[in-house]
Amino acid sequence: MSIAALTVDPARLPAFNVVQATDPAELDAHSRVSDRFPANSRMYKYSLRDRTVRAMRFEQPIFGLAIRGSGPILASLGENRFATDVAIDGDVDEYFGFAIMLAGGMTLVQNRQEATAHAGQGLAYRTGPASRFTIGDDCLRTSVFLKVGEVVKVLEHLLDARLRMPLEFRPEVDWTRGLAASLKRQFDVVLEEFARPDGMADNPVALAAMTDLLARLVLVAVPHNHSDRMEAGRAAVVPAYVRRAEDFMRAHCAEPIRMAQVADAAGCSLRTLDAVFQQFRGTTPLSALHGIRLEQVHRELSLAGTDAPPAAIARRHGFTNASRFAAAFRRRFGETPAEVLRRARRS
Secondary structure, X not given: OOOOOOOOOOOOOOOOEEEEEOOHHHHOOOOOOHHHOOOXXXXXXXXXXXXXXXXXXXXXXXXXXXXXXXXXXXXXXXXXXXXXXXXXXXXXXOEEEEEXXXXXXXXXXXXXXXXXXXXXXXXXXXXXXXXEEEEOOOEEEEEEEEEHHHHXXXXXXXXXXXXXXXXXXXXXXXXXXXXXXXXXXXXXXXXHHHOOOOOHHHOHHHHHHHHHHHHHHHHHHOOEOOHHHHHOOOOOOOHHHHHHHHHHHHHOOOOOOOHHHHHHHHOOOHHHHHHHHHHHOOOOHHXXXXXXXXXXXXXHHOOOOOOOOHHHHHHHOOOOOHHHHHHHHHHHHOOOHHHHHHHHHHO
Protein backbone atom coordinates (compact mmCIF):
# COMPACT_ATOMS: atom_id res chain seq x y z
CA MET A 1 0.00 0.00 0.00
CA SER A 2 1.40 3.43 -0.92
CA ILE A 3 0.34 6.92 0.17
CA ALA A 4 1.14 10.46 -0.91
CA ALA A 5 4.48 11.90 0.15
CA LEU A 6 4.60 13.71 3.46
CA THR A 7 5.25 17.43 3.75
CA VAL A 8 8.01 16.65 6.28
CA ASP A 9 10.74 15.70 3.82
CA PRO A 10 14.54 15.94 4.34
CA ALA A 11 14.95 17.31 0.82
CA ARG A 12 12.62 20.22 1.61
CA LEU A 13 14.07 20.88 5.06
CA PRO A 14 17.88 20.55 4.71
CA ALA A 15 18.59 22.65 7.81
CA PHE A 16 16.41 20.44 10.05
CA ASN A 17 17.07 17.07 11.67
CA VAL A 18 14.34 14.94 10.04
CA VAL A 19 13.04 11.60 11.37
CA GLN A 20 10.67 9.52 9.23
CA ALA A 21 8.99 6.13 9.58
CA THR A 22 7.51 3.80 6.98
CA ASP A 23 7.16 0.76 9.25
CA PRO A 24 4.16 0.85 11.64
CA ALA A 25 6.25 -1.20 14.09
CA GLU A 26 8.36 1.91 14.65
CA LEU A 27 5.24 3.58 16.04
CA ASP A 28 4.41 0.99 18.64
CA ALA A 29 5.10 0.50 22.35
CA HIS A 30 8.75 1.42 23.04
CA SER A 31 9.05 3.49 19.87
CA ARG A 32 12.17 3.04 17.77
CA VAL A 33 11.41 6.48 16.32
CA SER A 34 12.28 8.04 19.68
CA ASP A 35 15.75 6.50 19.51
CA ARG A 36 16.46 8.66 16.45
CA PHE A 37 15.45 11.96 18.07
CA PRO A 38 18.16 14.37 19.25
CA ALA A 39 19.41 13.30 22.68
CA ASN A 40 17.18 14.38 25.55
CA SER A 41 15.86 13.09 28.87
CA ARG A 42 12.45 12.04 27.55
CA MET A 43 11.14 8.99 25.72
CA TYR A 44 8.14 9.30 23.41
CA LYS A 45 6.01 6.16 23.09
CA TYR A 46 3.87 6.06 19.97
CA SER A 47 0.93 3.73 19.42
CA LEU A 48 -1.23 3.63 16.28
CA ARG A 49 -4.90 3.72 17.26
CA ASP A 50 -6.08 1.55 14.36
CA ARG A 51 -4.74 -1.96 14.94
CA THR A 52 -5.32 -2.94 11.30
CA VAL A 53 -2.74 -0.36 10.20
CA ARG A 54 -0.05 -2.06 12.28
CA ALA A 55 -0.02 -5.09 9.96
CA MET A 56 0.30 -3.02 6.76
CA ARG A 57 3.43 -2.14 4.84
CA PHE A 58 4.00 1.27 3.25
CA GLU A 59 6.30 2.52 0.53
CA GLN A 60 6.07 6.15 1.68
CA PRO A 61 6.63 7.48 5.23
CA ILE A 62 3.55 7.53 7.46
CA PHE A 63 5.22 9.69 10.12
CA GLY A 64 7.64 12.59 9.92
CA LEU A 65 9.16 14.99 12.42
CA ALA A 66 11.63 17.78 11.61
CA ILE A 67 13.48 19.50 14.47
CA ARG A 68 16.00 22.30 14.63
CA GLY A 69 17.25 24.00 17.77
CA SER A 70 19.38 27.10 18.19
CA GLY A 71 20.09 28.76 21.52
CA PRO A 72 16.88 28.95 23.60
CA ILE A 73 14.56 28.30 20.60
CA LEU A 74 13.56 24.98 19.08
CA ALA A 75 11.33 24.74 16.00
CA SER A 76 9.59 21.65 14.64
CA LEU A 77 7.23 20.46 11.93
CA GLY A 78 5.35 17.19 12.55
CA GLU A 79 3.06 15.05 10.42
CA ASN A 80 1.06 11.85 11.00
CA ARG A 81 -0.93 9.95 8.39
CA PHE A 82 -2.79 7.86 10.97
CA ALA A 83 -4.24 8.60 14.41
CA THR A 84 -1.62 8.01 17.07
CA ASP A 85 -1.44 8.07 20.85
CA VAL A 86 1.76 9.54 22.30
CA ALA A 87 2.83 8.94 25.91
CA ILE A 88 5.87 10.64 27.44
CA ASP A 89 8.34 9.18 29.92
CA GLY A 90 11.22 10.97 31.62
CA ASP A 91 11.83 14.36 33.17
CA VAL A 92 9.62 17.43 32.91
CA ASP A 93 10.49 19.29 29.72
CA GLU A 94 12.89 22.24 29.85
CA TYR A 95 10.83 23.95 27.13
CA PHE A 96 7.43 25.58 26.84
CA GLY A 97 5.83 24.38 23.61
CA PHE A 98 3.37 26.31 21.42
CA ALA A 99 1.61 24.26 18.73
CA ILE A 100 -0.18 25.50 15.59
CA MET A 101 -2.36 23.13 13.55
CA LEU A 102 -2.01 23.32 9.77
CA ALA A 103 -4.25 20.30 9.16
CA GLY A 104 -6.15 17.87 11.37
CA GLY A 105 -6.17 18.11 15.13
CA MET A 106 -4.80 16.72 18.37
CA THR A 107 -5.66 16.59 22.06
CA LEU A 108 -3.36 17.13 25.04
CA VAL A 109 -4.19 15.42 28.35
CA GLN A 110 -2.41 16.86 31.37
CA ASN A 111 -3.37 16.41 35.02
CA ARG A 112 -6.61 14.76 33.89
CA GLN A 113 -7.56 17.89 31.93
CA GLU A 114 -8.04 17.85 28.15
CA ALA A 115 -7.15 20.62 25.69
CA THR A 116 -7.89 20.30 21.98
CA ALA A 117 -6.12 21.87 19.02
CA HIS A 118 -7.59 22.31 15.53
CA ALA A 119 -7.63 24.92 12.76
CA GLY A 120 -7.22 28.32 14.44
CA GLN A 121 -6.74 26.91 17.93
CA GLY A 122 -3.45 25.57 19.25
CA LEU A 123 -1.81 24.46 22.45
CA ALA A 124 0.58 25.90 25.04
CA TYR A 125 2.20 23.31 27.26
CA ARG A 126 5.20 22.00 29.15
CA THR A 127 5.40 18.25 28.69
CA GLY A 128 6.35 15.72 31.33
CA PRO A 129 5.58 12.17 32.46
CA ALA A 130 1.97 13.17 33.29
CA SER A 131 1.32 14.31 29.69
CA ARG A 132 0.01 12.48 26.67
CA PHE A 133 -1.22 13.45 23.20
CA THR A 134 -3.83 11.96 20.90
CA ILE A 135 -3.02 12.96 17.32
CA GLY A 136 -5.67 12.64 14.63
CA ASP A 137 -5.47 11.29 11.07
CA ASP A 138 -3.65 13.42 8.49
CA CYS A 139 -2.34 15.83 11.11
CA LEU A 140 0.19 18.50 10.13
CA ARG A 141 1.46 20.88 12.81
CA THR A 142 4.22 23.33 13.57
CA SER A 143 5.58 24.01 17.02
CA VAL A 144 7.96 26.55 18.50
CA PHE A 145 9.58 25.83 21.87
CA LEU A 146 11.19 28.33 24.23
CA LYS A 147 13.42 27.37 27.13
CA VAL A 148 11.55 27.70 30.40
CA GLY A 149 14.41 29.53 32.09
CA GLU A 150 14.42 32.27 29.44
CA VAL A 151 10.69 32.93 29.72
CA VAL A 152 10.76 32.87 33.52
CA LYS A 153 13.70 35.29 33.56
CA VAL A 154 11.76 37.80 31.45
CA LEU A 155 8.65 37.39 33.61
CA GLU A 156 10.63 38.03 36.80
CA HIS A 157 12.10 41.18 35.26
CA LEU A 158 8.63 42.34 34.24
CA LEU A 159 7.27 41.68 37.73
CA ASP A 160 10.48 42.89 39.39
CA ALA A 161 10.16 39.90 41.72
CA ARG A 162 11.03 36.21 41.95
CA LEU A 163 8.25 33.76 41.15
CA ARG A 164 6.63 32.01 44.09
CA MET A 165 4.74 29.59 41.85
CA PRO A 166 5.99 27.89 38.67
CA LEU A 167 4.84 29.52 35.45
CA GLU A 168 1.95 27.63 33.82
CA PHE A 169 0.19 28.64 30.60
CA ARG A 170 -3.48 28.05 29.87
CA PRO A 171 -3.29 25.14 27.42
CA GLU A 172 -5.79 26.21 24.72
CA VAL A 173 -4.72 29.16 22.55
CA ASP A 174 -6.87 30.99 19.99
CA TRP A 175 -4.39 32.00 17.28
CA THR A 176 -6.96 34.05 15.32
CA ARG A 177 -7.31 37.17 17.47
CA GLY A 178 -5.52 39.77 19.55
CA LEU A 179 -1.87 39.48 20.45
CA ALA A 180 -2.04 35.70 19.98
CA ALA A 181 -2.44 36.32 16.24
CA SER A 182 0.67 38.55 16.37
CA LEU A 183 2.54 35.82 18.25
CA LYS A 184 1.54 33.24 15.62
CA ARG A 185 2.98 35.48 12.88
CA GLN A 186 6.27 35.65 14.77
CA PHE A 187 6.27 31.85 15.11
CA ASP A 188 5.77 31.63 11.34
CA VAL A 189 8.85 33.84 10.90
CA VAL A 190 10.85 31.54 13.20
CA LEU A 191 9.93 28.47 11.13
CA GLU A 192 10.80 30.30 7.92
CA GLU A 193 14.14 31.52 9.28
CA PHE A 194 15.12 28.16 10.83
CA ALA A 195 14.49 26.50 7.47
CA ARG A 196 17.22 28.68 5.93
CA PRO A 197 20.82 27.49 6.37
CA ASP A 198 21.95 31.15 6.66
CA GLY A 199 18.95 32.51 8.56
CA MET A 200 18.30 33.71 12.09
CA ALA A 201 19.34 30.42 13.71
CA ASP A 202 22.94 31.10 12.64
CA ASN A 203 23.00 34.78 13.61
CA PRO A 204 23.46 35.36 17.38
CA VAL A 205 22.35 39.01 17.17
CA ALA A 206 19.08 38.19 15.41
CA LEU A 207 18.49 35.12 17.59
CA ALA A 208 18.85 37.11 20.82
CA ALA A 209 16.42 39.77 19.59
CA MET A 210 13.87 37.14 18.52
CA THR A 211 14.21 35.29 21.84
CA ASP A 212 13.40 38.46 23.74
CA LEU A 213 10.49 39.27 21.45
CA LEU A 214 8.97 35.79 21.72
CA ALA A 215 9.46 35.51 25.49
CA ARG A 216 7.78 38.85 26.11
CA LEU A 217 5.02 38.26 23.56
CA VAL A 218 4.01 34.83 24.89
CA LEU A 219 3.71 36.35 28.37
CA VAL A 220 1.19 38.97 27.19
CA ALA A 221 -0.52 36.95 24.42
CA VAL A 222 -1.07 33.60 26.16
CA PRO A 223 -2.92 33.64 29.53
CA HIS A 224 -1.02 32.13 32.45
CA ASN A 225 -1.12 31.96 36.23
CA HIS A 226 0.82 35.25 36.61
CA SER A 227 -1.17 37.32 34.08
CA ASP A 228 -3.08 39.23 36.78
CA ARG A 229 0.15 40.32 38.46
CA MET A 230 1.49 41.60 35.13
CA GLU A 231 -1.62 43.71 34.61
CA ALA A 232 -1.65 45.18 38.10
CA GLY A 233 -0.27 48.72 38.17
CA ARG A 234 2.73 50.31 36.52
CA ALA A 235 6.03 51.22 38.07
CA ALA A 236 7.06 54.84 38.32
CA VAL A 237 8.73 56.27 35.21
CA VAL A 238 12.01 58.14 35.15
CA PRO A 239 13.25 59.66 31.82
CA ALA A 240 16.90 58.97 32.71
CA TYR A 241 16.16 55.27 32.25
CA VAL A 242 15.38 55.92 28.59
CA ARG A 243 18.63 57.78 27.94
CA ARG A 244 20.76 55.14 29.66
CA ALA A 245 18.95 52.35 27.79
CA GLU A 246 19.40 54.05 24.40
CA ASP A 247 23.09 54.75 25.10
CA PHE A 248 23.61 51.06 25.89
CA MET A 249 21.72 49.97 22.75
CA ARG A 250 23.82 52.23 20.51
CA ALA A 251 27.07 51.03 22.05
CA HIS A 252 26.15 47.35 21.61
CA CYS A 253 23.77 47.30 18.62
CA ALA A 254 25.98 44.91 16.63
CA GLU A 255 26.03 42.42 19.52
CA PRO A 256 23.44 39.81 20.63
CA ILE A 257 22.06 41.86 23.52
CA ARG A 258 18.94 40.96 25.51
CA MET A 259 16.31 43.27 26.93
CA ALA A 260 17.24 42.14 30.44
CA GLN A 261 20.75 43.49 29.78
CA VAL A 262 19.28 46.78 28.58
CA ALA A 263 17.18 47.03 31.73
CA ASP A 264 20.24 46.32 33.90
CA ALA A 265 22.22 49.02 32.07
CA ALA A 266 19.34 51.47 32.51
CA GLY A 267 19.13 50.62 36.21
CA CYS A 268 15.51 49.47 36.25
CA SER A 269 13.28 46.44 35.82
CA LEU A 270 11.95 45.30 32.44
CA ARG A 271 8.50 46.41 33.55
CA THR A 272 9.72 49.93 34.21
CA LEU A 273 11.72 49.97 30.98
CA ASP A 274 8.55 49.12 29.04
CA ALA A 275 6.62 51.85 30.82
CA VAL A 276 9.15 54.64 30.21
CA PHE A 277 9.60 53.77 26.55
CA GLN A 278 5.85 53.69 26.00
CA GLN A 279 5.41 57.07 27.74
CA PHE A 280 8.45 58.94 26.41
CA ARG A 281 9.12 57.24 23.05
CA GLY A 282 5.71 55.82 22.15
CA THR A 283 7.22 52.43 21.38
CA THR A 284 8.72 49.33 23.01
CA PRO A 285 12.40 48.93 23.93
CA LEU A 286 12.73 46.13 21.36
CA SER A 287 11.31 48.33 18.60
CA ALA A 288 13.67 51.09 19.69
CA LEU A 289 16.62 48.69 19.37
CA HIS A 290 15.41 47.73 15.90
CA GLY A 291 15.38 51.42 14.93
CA ILE A 292 18.84 52.02 16.40
CA ARG A 293 20.21 49.10 14.40
CA LEU A 294 18.67 50.53 11.22
CA GLU A 295 20.24 53.91 12.02
CA GLN A 296 23.64 52.29 12.52
CA VAL A 297 23.41 50.47 9.17
CA HIS A 298 22.43 53.78 7.53
CA ARG A 299 25.38 55.50 9.22
CA GLU A 300 27.88 52.87 8.01
CA LEU A 301 26.48 52.95 4.47
CA SER A 302 26.88 56.74 4.49
CA LEU A 303 30.62 56.49 5.12
CA ALA A 304 32.36 57.15 1.81
CA GLY A 305 35.19 54.73 2.60
CA THR A 306 33.12 51.61 3.25
CA ASP A 307 33.65 48.70 0.85
CA ALA A 308 31.26 46.27 2.57
CA PRO A 309 28.06 45.46 0.64
CA PRO A 310 24.77 46.54 2.27
CA ALA A 311 23.73 42.91 2.90
CA ALA A 312 26.89 42.22 4.92
CA ILE A 313 26.47 45.36 7.06
CA ALA A 314 22.79 44.54 7.64
CA ARG A 315 23.51 40.95 8.62
CA ARG A 316 26.16 42.06 11.12
CA HIS A 317 23.40 44.03 12.86
CA GLY A 318 20.98 41.09 12.97
CA PHE A 319 18.99 41.61 9.76
CA THR A 320 18.99 38.14 8.16
CA ASN A 321 16.08 38.58 5.74
CA ALA A 322 17.15 40.88 2.91
CA SER A 323 13.65 41.78 1.68
CA ARG A 324 12.28 42.58 5.15
CA PHE A 325 15.39 44.64 5.94
CA ALA A 326 15.12 46.61 2.69
CA ALA A 327 11.43 47.34 3.31
CA ALA A 328 12.08 48.51 6.90
CA PHE A 329 15.04 50.62 5.77
CA ARG A 330 13.03 52.34 3.05
CA ARG A 331 10.11 53.03 5.40
CA ARG A 332 12.45 54.70 7.88
CA PHE A 333 14.74 56.67 5.55
CA GLY A 334 12.75 57.03 2.32
CA GLU A 335 15.48 55.46 0.19
CA THR A 336 17.07 52.07 -0.36
CA PRO A 337 20.40 50.93 1.15
CA ALA A 338 21.94 50.85 -2.35
CA GLU A 339 20.91 54.49 -2.95
CA VAL A 340 22.56 55.59 0.30
CA LEU A 341 25.75 53.73 -0.61
CA ARG A 342 25.87 55.21 -4.14
CA ARG A 343 25.41 58.72 -2.79
CA ALA A 344 28.20 58.20 -0.26
CA ARG A 345 30.59 56.96 -2.96
CA ARG A 346 29.77 59.87 -5.27
CA SER A 347 30.49 62.37 -2.51
